[in-house]
Amino acid sequence: MRKKYLPFVTVCFLLAALFLGNCGGSGPGAPGSSGSEDTGILPTVTAITHNTVVSNQGDEWEIDLIQDVCTGGTLEKWGNDYAEISFTGQYVNPNVTSNNQLYVTNYTVSFLAVNPSNPTIPAIVAGSQGAITIVPNTTTGPFTFLVFSTGMKEQLVQDLNTINSVPSFPLQYNMEIVLYGQDNYGNSFTVGPIIRLINIQDYNNC
Secondary structure (H helix, E strand, O other), X not given: OOOOOOOHXXXXXXXXXXXXXXOOOOOOOXXXXXXXXXXXXXXXXXXXXXXXXXXXXXXXOXXXXXXXXXXXXXXXXXXXXXEEEEEEEEEOOOOOOOOOOEEEEEEEEEEEEOOOOOOOOOOEEEEEEEEXXXXXXXXXXXXXXXXXXXXXXXXXXXXXXXXXXXXXXXXXXXXXXXXXXXXXXXOEEEEEEEEEEEEEEOOOXX
């Protein structure tokens, strides 16, 4: 991916123009979980990757803030950012097995600014789409979770135009994903937080 690091003056100009135009770690990680004592299953994230309209970045988290105009006037590919997550489960007591399995029903994504001067990014609170299951001794997924929408990018651009001093780019945040669900018997569980450092700026994907 070819990156473009914009000088401060250029960034301010682009942000102002967008505002006036109504611009709307490595490895899968081992997050904690709760509820295993009730479900009898310990859920584990086996892989997490960052998927965009341009490509799957693997476990790299570069968020393209602004849609660029390419040579000839065409627009670069630009859109939502997703986490693709795969799971497995282990029986808490390997000597006691069952037909129980886990279902992810909803999730949250929150953002903690590395630089306190960065604008606040509201958390995502959403229900999962489709059947997202975690099964003992089996890998399931990858399943898709929205983690950064185009609307959030447009709002962030507007917020940057309202502060006195634009922070240096890339804007860095610790993104925390927490998954919630129930098993076959209605027992609740959580997975996470899954924490990734994300970098937000204008990446040129023309």
